Amino acid sequence: MSWAIVTDSSSAISPQTAREWGVRVVDLHVIMDGVDYKDSDISCEQVLAHSEVEIPSTAAASTGELAAVYRRALDEADHVLALHMSAKLSSLYAMAECAARQCDPAGERMVLVDSRTAGSALGLIVREMVRYLGSGARDTSDTQGETAHHDGIIEDHNDGSGALKTETVNGQPAHFSRDEVQTLAQELVAASEMTVGMAAMTHAAHGGRIDRDAAEQALNLPLHPTMVMDDGQMRVHHLCKTLKTQRREMLHHIADLIVERSPDPCCPVVTRSAFQSGQCVSNAHDDSVMSSSDAVQSRRFNDRPGEHHPDTSQGNSGEAQIDAGQTDIKNTVRLAVEYVDEADIAKKLVDQLRKDYAVDPWITQAAASTALHVGPGGLAISLLTV
Secondary structure (H helix, E strand, O other), X not given: OEEEEEEEHHHXXXXXXXXXXXXXXXXXXXXXXXXXXXXXXXXXXXXXXXXXXXXXXXXXXXXXXXXXXXXXXXXXXXXXXXXXXXXXOOOHHHHHHHHHHHHOXXXXXXXXXXXXXXXHHHHHHHHHHHHHHHHOOOOOOOOOOOOOOOOHHHHOOEOOOOOEEOOEEOOEEOOOOHHHHXXXXXXXXXXXXXXXXXXXXXXXXXXXXXXXXXXXXXXXXXXXXXXXXXOOEEXXXXXXXXXXXXXXXXXXXXXHHHHHHOOOOOOOEOOHHHHHHOOOOOOOOOOOOOOHHHOOOOOXXXXXXXXXOOOOOOOOOOOOOOOOOOOOHHHOEEEEEEEOOOHHHHXXXXXXXXXXXXXXXXXXXXXXXXXXXXXXXXXXXXXXXX
8 A cells, every 4th residue: 555645835845855755746836027937946035036126926726736746646656645735824725625526536545634834844744744654654763864955764665656655564564544644644733833933024914824913013013023823824923123032932932832742741851941041052153043141051851849950050061961761852853944045044043953952953945935925034943743
């Protein structure tokens, strides 16, 4: 039994990465000067340059485009899982429902899931489903060593046809039912979070993807909004005075989520207090992400009565020693950093997350259509707990 996975370009999965992961990506569209461009044919830099004169518009893939990809996937695999951006952000999901009915009238071979998110958060869900369907079992192995544009864990499970082989589980034939795959995908959707930092609200307000009152408030004030995905749509989480504060708040938000979702009360996590008292773990001469007083201290323990907690506030590296028997956060958390045009800042965030959590986040550039809704300077940190 084999599965193929289809998603859309809002997932921030580049064509190269899609080939490496063995997934199919349906392009969204950018309309610029009356010309219809696919996401794979135009860059963030091109659309942002044009935005200085006039912000281009975006469009979802058509039912016909989606159906064509679904049919090719069904020709090469027994079943197809289609994971798409939130139905509340785009008409794409409605188009996908129509295409799925055309390609699988009996509803026996396709599973269509509303991810209730977009961007790298959707990309993380896709990648985890590739792990699951491609390995025959849910993979919680160490992600250390993965890189931004190459994921060796996928190649072993992609036979070149675009179908993910699910041949064995512990040496026995693996048969994933539609219900099992749908249930797991929905569990991952529920376990996904994303925080987005925008330099300004101009592009988001133009695209109409956020609350109008919040957009007007941010547009009238010199503030930098931090957004979160809530019930399938974007809402304002914080309005920050500086970009440095904004990026710190994004890291705060992710740290709070990891604390909240930690499977072990003594799991080594970063707490909000660590941001206020931690040592400098980034370039002290560059405050574009954080200054030394704002830096995140690595691997703090939550308070737990009756247990000894290593002192991480003194002049050492700030690393707490982890007992071998304790839960390792890198086996339960996937992280991603997505950027529009500031790759250097994104790399600093990745370095920070890598140091704090001992995981290697996926770093990727947003699709051009996404860039038009976020604007220059846009950054996102996505979290998936598995």
